[in-house]
Amino acid sequence: MPAKRAMTTPNSIEEAAATIKELSSQGATIRPAGQDSRKDWGGDDAAGTVTVHTGGLNRIVAHNPGDFTAIVQAGVPLADLQRHLGREGQWLALDPPDRGGTVGGLVATADSGPARHRYGGVRDLVIGITVVLSDGSVARSGGTVIKNVAGYDLGKLFAGSYGTLGLVTQVALRLHPLPARTATLVAGTEDPAVLTRAVLAMSRHPLEAMSLDVSWRKDAGRLLVRFGGVTAPERAAHAAKHLADNAVDTDVVLDDESIWAAQRAAQRGAAVVKVSALPTDLPAVIAAAGAATVVSRAALGVSWLSFPESDDLADRVEATREALSPHQAAVLDGARLVDAPWPEPDPGTLALMRRVKARFDPTGTFRPGTYVGGI
Amino acid sequence: MDGRELVERLRRVVGDRWLLLDEHDLRTYESDGLLQYQQVPRLAVLPGTAEEVRACVEICAQEKVPWVARGAGSGLSGGALPVKDGVLIVLSRLTRILEIDLDNGRVCVEPGVTNAAVSAAVGPDFFYPPDPSSQIVCTIGGNVAENSGGAHCFKYGFTTNYVTGLEVVLPDGELVTIGGKELDPPGYDLLGAFVGSEGTLGVATKIWLRVVPVPEATRTLVAFFDSTRQAGEAVSAIVQAGIVPGAIEMMDATTIKATEAMAHAGYPVGRGAALLVELDGAEAECDAQFAEVTTICAAQGSDDVRVSRDEAERQLFWKTRKAAFPAMGRISPNYFVQDGVVPRTTLPDVLVRIDELAAEYGLTVANVFHAGDGNLHPLVCFDAAVEGQAAQAEELAGRILDVCLEAGGSITGEHGVGVDKRKHMAKMFGEDDLAAFQRLRCAFDPDGRANPGKVMPTPRLCGEVPGVYRQHPLEAAGIAERF
Numbered sequence A: 001m002p003a004k005r006a007m008t009t010p011n012s013i014e015e016a017a018a019t020i021k022e023l024s025s026q027g028a029t030i031r032p033a034g035q036d037s038r039k040d041w042g043g044d045d046a047a048g049t050v051t052v053h054t055g056g057l058n059r060i061v062a063h064n065p066g067d068f069t070a071i072v073q074a075g076v077p078l079a080d081l082q083r084h085l086g087r088e089g090q091w092l093a094l095d096p097p098d099r100g101g102t103v104g105g106l107v108a109t110a111d112s113g114p115a116r117h118r119y120g121g122v123r124d125l126v127i128g129i130t131v132v133l134s135d136g137s138v139a140r141s142g143g144t145v146i147k148n149v150a151g152y153d154l155g156k157l158f159a160g161s162y163g164t165l166g167l168v169t170q171v172a173l174r175l176h177p178l179p180a181r182t183a184t185l186v187a188g189t190e191d192p193a194v195l196t197r198a199v200l201a202m203s204r205h206p207l208e209a210m211s212l213d214v215s216w217r218k219d220a221g222r223l224l225v226r227f228g229g230v231t232a233p234e235r236a237a238h239a240a241k242h243l244a245d246n247a248v249d250t251d252v253v254l255d256d257e258s259i260w261a262a263q264r265a266a267q268r269g270a271a272v273v274k275v276s277a278l279p280t281d282l283p284a285v286i287a288a289a290g291a292a293t294v295v296s297r298a299a300l301g302v303s304w305l306s307f308p309e310s311d312d313l314a315d316r317v318e319a320t321r322e323a324l325s326p327h328q329a330a331v332l333d334g335a336r337l338v339d340a341p342w343p344e345p346d347p348g349t350l351a352l353m354r355r356v357k358a359r360f361d362p363t364g365t366f367r368p369g370t371y372v373g374g375i
Numbered sequence B: 001m002d003g004r005e006l007v008e009r010l011r012r013v014v015g016d017r018w019l020l021l022d023e024h025d026l027r028t029y030e031s032d033g034l035l036q037y038q039q040v041p042r043l044a045v046l047p048g049t050a051e052e053v054r055a056c057v058e059i060c061a062q063e064k065v066p067w068v069a070r071g072a073g074s075g076l077s078g079g080a081l082p083v084k085d086g087v088l089i090v091l092s093r094l095t096r097i098l099e100i101d102l103d104n105g106r107v108c109v110e111p112g113v114t115n116a117a118v119s120a121a122v123g124p125d126f127f128y129p130p131d132p133s134s135q136i137v138c139t140i141g142g143n144v145a146e147n148s149g150g151a152h153c154f155k156y157g158f159t160t161n162y163v164t165g166l167e168v169v170l171p172d173g174e175l176v177t178i179g180g181k182e183l184d185p186p187g188y189d190l191l192g193a194f195v196g197s198e199g200t201l202g203v204a205t206k207i208w209l210r211v212v213p214v215p216e217a218t219r220t221l222v223a224f225f226d227s228t229r230q231a232g233e234a235v236s237a238i239v240q241a242g243i244v245p246g247a248i249e250m251m252d253a254t255t256i257k258a259t260e261a262m263a264h265a266g267y268p269v270g271r272g273a274a275l276l277v278e279l280d281g282a283e284a285e286c287d288a289q290f291a292e293v294t295t296i297c298a299a300q301g302s303d304d305v306r307v308s309r310d311e312a313e314r315q316l317f318w319k320t321r322k323a324a325f326p327a328m329g330r331i332s333p334n335y336f337v338q339d340g341v342v343p344r345t346t347l348p349d350v351l352v353r354i355d356e357l358a359a360e361y362g363l364t365v366a367n368v369f370h371a372g373d374g375n376l377h378p379l380v381c382f383d384a385a386v387e388g389q390a391a392q393a394e395e396l397a398g399r400i401l402d403v404c405l406e407a408g409g410s411i412t413g414e415h416g417v418g419v420d421k422r423k424h425m426a427k428m429f430g431e432d433d434l435a436a437f438q439r440l441r442c443a444f445d446p447d448g449r450a451n452p453g454k455v456m457p458t459p460r461l462c463g464e465v466p467g468v469y470r471q472h473p474l475e476a477a478g479i480a481e482r483f
């Protein structure tokens, strides 16, 4: 008989703390959840795991436009936050695919989109964090100012921890001005080596681009470089000059929103492998992708390989991961298809991660067994 | 404990020459950049390789001796202050640049490499952005430990935004690699936790850093205002306009006077505030924004805006800013450098409050700061020869931090907590927060041997590592159904 999934939705941080304390003292296991937009990422939770939804923690506590900071509860949908900030010409410079789920879910998965190139990821934009640990304690680190080195930086530790250390209840965020306008330089080629040379030519120049992506699908690739600011179109045209010797066709697109929406969308699929490599590894990543489309944050060396639905999907995914080795490759969408969605980390590092888990969640309350190395 | 065994074992690792036992030799290391704290260590070792560092740490673990890592000793919070019965591990011999890979924007260095040496190694086309004023001497290992920043951090970010990987000797003597040359390794962001941990989680023996292309254009100006309030409002207006300058530095009247006497840049002594604004980036964008900044400064009341005409003049503007600390020595026999942070919009009010406090104590406080990110460096002037004045000045420096906290800020923006600010930690963090910090520390260093007595306000022990690590507990199902 399948276990009945229970859930609870606390309406305040205090209530969340009391609930978690009670659950963990009873030996329950907990899965924190926002809008479940990335529910299938990571391993399966134990039968009977209680879902603690952050839907009741939905306040934008403060937005200080003059300081470019905001304090936001975990359950606030990212799209709502962006709409709120946009009224002041600001945004949280994170643009993950879909609508982005909740802020808490975004922090817990450290998901990102094309803006990562310029603004960094979740870890770089969270300036303070409040979490509830399994003993019900409410701990805070960082603060609400963009520069601060007092105490340990738990915001980074919890970013990308997939709910396995505790419940993220609130974050303080650094914001950025929305660009006055944007323009995108597009360069196309069918040769991965030419594409890679174009990427390297670009990343050697101080372009200050917002995004620098590669897209590869059906034997053809494009380099996409997005500029923001009043002079964006001129800068895009100017940047094209750096590609003069590169045997690529170039074009500057002013109405570029759909290009980037497509890049974001291609980070999702029936199965998605995210791989950590270097910019110079791009040809190898493209070769390993097979029929999958590739979205690469090309100057960062991080790529998403998205596979369409097929009968032999699991085999294709595993063959690609095999071909990508020794680069670390995690399966995000479609994690259930494979035996182990997470790559095997270095044993020494894993031992240290286990020690971190054991200290923060000694009762093994938060999503045991679902994370890297079976943590 | 019989110390001879410890000494002999360490000698076998580093050799006679790099083992210091003599009180006279050890005095070199009794303080870091914060001279009011002094402590001679029991002994010091200067290992020459990562493996020697590892072996030294392991011996300390086995002999149950605490240790402190030290880079250049330029820290300003007493972070590298030795412990009395402990070993000081000096990393100044680990100065090799191990790899430069500009195609991928990476360098890999040993911890004793200086900050300035990294930019020199990747120049002239690339540079390493975090630029503490101490960059000629301070080490990358120290920068990692302190999460150091500098004038250009408002735009470019801090050390933590540039470290992609570390090789670390854990306090039990094990060598682990966290992160690496590639970004986003799956698993906990131990890198983020280690950077800024002030030498309390282990010793970094190898560091991978991201480097970036040198900007195409740089434009620098200095604008003079009647008051710091006006200058502060100009800063807010610039940032509100969506402009992200490479640097915005402010000096108050006292600082202008002191630095002019030393740097002779022709600054108008008597003006209330000087604002140094540097824009860098793409030529076209830079020019467009520079015009806007000039207009904003004028609109906020500056009738004297000087634009650097060439690199020499730009260097002069910076020399004047960087002379601020040493110049203070000319107007006051002694001074404390405070390091606090406030939300940028509160700057004008906080500066007024600091002036009031200075008047209350009858002491001079000069202000020089990274205005973009609200990081204040009030210089509290005093005369140690006057009975009780040092204590008064220290109290005033502490009151300034209270003002920063009341404004919603922090007790340190870049110098770290070290020993100096332990006493202020409990004002910023509650008991549950500190307990969470301790969990991290215990995960890395359960026996408390790495830089003990730093960061945390009171000494704490780690409990036993909790029992068997539990995976899928089957009994949870039944209990869960009650909800």
Ligand SMILES: Cc1cc2nc3c(=O)[nH]c(=O)nc-3n(C[C@H](O)[C@H](O)[C@H](O)COP(=O)(O)OP(=O)(O)OC[C@H]3O[C@@H](n4cnc5c(N)ncnc54)[C@H](O)[C@@H]3O)c2cc1C
Pocket (backbone or CB within 6 Å): B032, B033, B068, B069, B070, B071, B072, B073, B074, B075, B076, B078, B079, B080, B091, B111, B131, B132, B133, B134, B137, B138, B139, B140, B141, B142, B143, B144, B145, B146, B147, B148, B149, B150, B151, B198, B199, B200, B202, B203, B204, B205, B325, B414, B415, B451
């Ligand atoms: C004139 C002056 C100006 C300064 N300006 C700035 C500034 O603009 N911005 C800024 O951020 N700081 C500034 N500082 C402070 C200081 O230079 C920085 O904190 C610097 O990072 C310290 O580096 P260091 O090599 O001197 O480290 P040390 O002082 O030797 O050590 C600092 C801390 O790092 C630890 N440590 C050192 N090496 C390692 C390692 N390899 N692994 C683990 N832990 C280690 C030590 O245990 C200690 O806790 C300034 C200091 C001075 C004197």
